[in-house]
Amino acid sequence: MRLTKIMTTLLSGLPTTLTLLIFSFIFASVIGVCLAWLSLRRNPVAKGLARGYLGLVRGTPPLLMLLLAYYGLPKLFLLVGIDINDWAKLLFGIAGLSIGWSAYLSEAFRSAYLSVDPGQYEAALVVGMDASHAFWRILMPQTLLIALPNVENLLIGLVKATSLVYVIGIMDMYNTATDLSNQNQGVYQLEIFVVLAFIYWLVVLAIEWGFRQIRKDYQYVTV
Amino acid sequence: MLLELKNLKKTFKNNHVLKGIDLAVKEGEVIAIIGPSGSGKTTMLRNINFLETADAGTMTLRQKRIDMAAPTQEQVLWTRRHMAMVFQNYNLFKNKTALENISEGLIFGQNKSKEEAETLASRALDQVDLLDKKDFYPSQLSGGQQQRIGIARATVLNPDIVLFDEPTSALDPELVGTVLRDMKRLAERGQTMIVVTHQMAFARDVADRVIFFADGQIIEQGSADDVFDHPQHERTQRFLSAIAEDY
Numbered sequence: 369m370r371l372t373k374i375m376t377t378l379l380s381g382l383p384t385t386l387t388l389l390i391f392s393f394i395f396a397s398v399i400g401v402c403l404a405w406l407s408l409r410r411n412p413v414a415k416g417l418a419r420g421y422l423g424l425v426r427g428t429p430p431l432l433m434l435l436l437a438y439y440g441l442p443k444l445f446l447l448v449g450i451d452i453n454d455w456a457k458l459l460f461g462i463a464g465l466s467i468g469w470s471a472y473l474s475e476a477f478r479s480a481y482l483s484v485d486p487g488q489y490e491a492a493l494v495v496g497m498d499a500s501h502a503f504w505r506i507l508m509p510q511t512l513l514i515a516l517p518n519v520e521n522l523l524i525g526l527v528k529a530t531s532l533v534y535v536i537g538i539m540d541m542y543n544t545a546t547d548l549s550n551q552n553q554g555v556y557q558l559e560i561f562v563v564l565a566f567i568y569w570l571v572v573l574a575i576e577w578g579f580r581q582i583r584k585d586y587q588y589v590t591v
Numbered sequence: 592m593l594l595e596l597k598n599l600k601k602t603f604k605n606n607h608v609l610k611g612i613d614l615a616v617k618e619g620e621v622i623a624i625i626g627p628s629g630s631g632k633t634t635m636l637r638n639i640n641f642l643e644t645a646d647a648g649t650m651t652l653r654q655k656r657i658d659m660a661a662p663t664q665e666q667v668l669w670t671r672r673h674m675a676m677v678f679q680n681y682n683l684f685k686n687k688t689a690l691e692n693i694s695e696g697l698i699f700g701q702n703k704s705k706e707e708a709e710t711l712a713s714r715a716l717d718q719v720d721l722l723d724k725k726d727f728y729p730s731q732l733s734g735g736q737q738q739r740i741g742i743a744r745a746t747v748l749n750p751d752i753v754l755f756d757e758p759t760s761a762l763d764p765e766l767v768g769t770v771l772r773d774m775k776r777l778a779e780r781g782q783t784m785i786v787v788t789h790q791m792a793f794a795r796d797v798a799d800r801v802i803f804f805a806d807g808q809i810i811e812q813g814s815a816d817d818v819f820d821h822p823q824h825e826r827t828q829r830f831l832s833a834i835a836e837d838y
Contacts, residue, residue, distance in 0.1 A: 490642050491682035495744060496672045496700020505699065509686045588728035589686045 374548070374556065374563045381544030382567065388461055388530045388540060389571075393523055395466035400473030407478055418474070425471035430464075431532050437464030438536040461533040461540075465526065472522050480515035481507070484591065510591045520579045524572050531568075541567060592651070593618045593751060593783055594639075599648035599659060601634055608634045609645070610807040616752065619781045623794035623815075626804030627830060632787040633679075635804075636754045639785075640674050641667045653751065672700060675745035679757040681737040683729040683744070689716060690725040693744045701748065715747040716740070719773050735766030739773050746777060753777070755786040791834060795819055803827045 407418035425433070438460040445452045484507055492502035531542035539547070545564040549557045592615045599612040608631045616622060624632050637643045638659060639650065645659040652673060657666045683692050693712035697703040703711070716722045719739040729737050738758055745753050758774065759767045771793050778784060778797050788794055794801050794815060801818040803811045803826075811824045822828045 485682075485685075487678060487680055487682040488684060491678065491684065492695075493642065494640055494671055494674075494676040495696025495748065496668070497696065498668065498699075501699040505695065506684050506686065513686065586686075588730050590728075590730040591685050 371559065371563065374560055375567075377548050378541055378545055378560070378564055378567060381539055381541035384458065384539060385527075385530050385541040385571075387458065388465060388533060388538070389523075389527055391462045392465035392469060392530070393526060395462065396469035396473050396526075399466060399470035400477055403470060403474035404477040404481065407474070408481065422471045422474065425467060428468070430468045430529050431535055433468040434461065434464035434532055434535055437461075437467065457533075457536055457538050460536060461530075461538050464536075465529060465533075468529070469522060469526055472525075473519065476515045476518035476522060477511065480518070481511045483514050484510045510589075513586055513589060513591045516579065516582065520575070523575055527568060527571050527575065592616065593620075593653065595651040596639070596659075597649045597651075599635065599638060599650075600646045601631075601638055601643065602646055608807050609638070612648070612807075612809060614802075614809070616783060616785065618751075619783055620799050621778045621782075621784045621797055622786065622800050622802060623798035624785065624787045624802045624804055625789070625791065625794060625818075625830075626810075630804045631807040632804050633756050636676065636756050636785065636787060639754060640671055640676055672748075673751045674754060675748050675750040675752075676754045676756065677738070677741045677745050677758045679760050681729070681734070681741045681761070683737050683740060685729055688726050688728055689721065689732070689740050692729070692740060693747050696744065696748050711747055712743075715743040718746075718776075719743045733766060734762045735769050738762065738766075738770045742770070742773050742777070746782065752783045752785060755784060755788070757787050757789065759788070759790055791819070803830065805830065 403418045403421060406414045407422070409415055428436070438457070441460065441463060442451070442453045442455075488506050488510065489502055492506045493499075497505065530540055533540050534543040534546065537543075541564065545560050549560050594614075594616040596612055596614040599609050599614075600607075601609040612631075612635060614635075624635075626632055634643065638645045638648070641659075641662060644662070648659040650657045650659050650670075652670060655666075655669070657670065662670070683689075684695065687695060690709060690712050693715050694705070694708035697708035697711055698705060713722060713725065716725055719742060721736060721739060721743070724732060724736060724740075729740075732740070738761075741758070742753075755774070759770050762770065767790070771790065774784070774786070774793070775797050786794075786798070796815075798815055800812060801815045802809055803818060803822070803824070805826050811818060811822060811827045818827065819831065822831055
C-alpha cells in the first residue's frame with residue numbers, strides 16, 4: 369500500500385480529532401476556571417464541592433471517563449427529564465474528555481492564581497480600582513501567563529487522549545488507523561502506525577509553535 | 592487638618608503592632624517616620640489606606656470621619672481615591688507597560704477616558720524624566736526607574752496625600768539618589784506626604800516633621816533638628832546612636 373494512501377485515509381480522521389481537541393479544551397477550560405474559583409472560596413461547601421469533583425475525576429482513568437460519559441450521562445439527564453440518547457457520539461466524547469481534563473486544568477489555574485504576587489492586587493486597590501477591575505485587568509492576565517506552561521502540557525496530553533474515543537466508536541484518526549490496519553489484515557500495520565504517530569507529532573508541533581508565539585509576545589512580562 | 596488619626600490600634604495574633612496612634616497631618620506637610628524595623632511604621636500606612644483593617648481607631652480625612660475598624664466599602668474606595676501609595680517593592684503591574692501602569696488608575700479608578708488618561712500619564716512620566724520608557728515593561732527597567740514610575744503612578748491621581756513605604760529600601764545605593772530627587776521635587780510642589788524611611792538625610796532635608804516610632808507607638812516627634820540633634824527620649828537617642836549613617 370502506498371504511503372500517500374495511508375496518509376490520505378488517516379487524514380480523513382483528523383477533523384474529528386481536531387474537533388474533539390478544540391471543543392474538549394474549551395469546555396475543560398471553562399469548567400476548570402469555575403472549579404478553581406470554587407476551590408479558592410472561603411466557603412467550605414464550595415471548596416468541598418470542588419475538591420470532591422477533583423478527587424473523583426483525577427482518580428478515574430480517562431478511558432473510563434469516556435465510557436461513563438457515554439453510558440452514564442444519558443441516564444443522569446433522564447433523571448431530570450431530558451433525553452440525550454440521540455446525541456452524536458462525538459458529543460459524548462467531548463463531554464468525557466472535558467470532564468477529565470477540567471480537573472487538571474483547574475489545578476493549573478488555581479496554583480497559578482496563588483502564585484501571583486499579592487502586591488499586584490494591593491497596587492491595583494491603592495490606585496483606586498475596585499476588586500473586579502483588579503481581578504480582570506491585573507490578576508487574571510498574570511494568572512494565565514503563569515499557567516501557560518502547564519496548560520501547554522495538558523493540551524498536548526489532550527491531543528493524545530483524543531485517541532481514546534475509539535472506545536465509544538468515534539472514527540477519529542486513531543480509530544481510522546486501526547480500521548485501515550484491520551481491513552488489510554494487519555499487513556501494513558507498522559507503516560500505518562508510524563504515519564499515525566507522525567501526524568500526531570505534527571499536531572503537537574503546531575501547538576508548541578503557537579505557545580512559543582504567545583511566550584514571545586509576552587517575553588517582557590515576567591510574572 | 593487634612594488627616595487626623597485617633598487611637599489607631601492593630602494586633603496580629605497576640606502581637607500589639609499599633610498601640611493607639613494619634614496623628615494629625617496638615618495640608619502640604621511632609622512627615623518622615625523613622626524607627627526600627629518591626630515597630631509598626633508600615634502597618635500604620637497599610638491601615639490608613641485599608642490594605643489592613645484596624646482593630647480600633649478613627650480617621651478623619653477632609654472632614655469625613657471613618658471608623659477604621661469597620662469602614663464601609665464605599666469609605667474604603669473613597670479613601671483610596673484620595674490617597675496614593677508608593678511601595679517598597681514598587682509593585683508595578685508586571686503585565687502593563689510604564690504608560691499603562693500610570694494610566695490604569697486614571698481609567699479604572701477615576702473614570703477618565705483612555706485618551707485623557709494617556710495624556711496625563713505621559714506628562715507624569717515626563718516629570719520623572721522617563722517618557723522615553725513609556726512602552727517598556729517593568730522587567731525592562733531598573734529598580735530606580737521602576738520606583739520613579741511608582742511615584743508617577745501615585746501622583747498622577749492627584750491625591751490629597753501620598754504614602755511612601757520605605758521607597759528606597761529595595762534599591763541599589765547608586766539608584767537611591769534619583770528616587771529621592773523626585774520625592775524632593777514633589778515635596779517642593781506642596782504635595783502632602785507621609786514617608787516611612789531609613790534615609791535620615793532625606794528626612795532631615797525634606798521633612799517638616801520627623802516622627803520616631805518604636806514598639807507600636809509614637810515616641811517622639813518634632814522638627815528634624817529637634818529629633819536628630821536634641822532627642823528627648825532615651826529610646827530615640829539609642830536608635831539614633833545605633834545608626835551609622837551621617838545625617
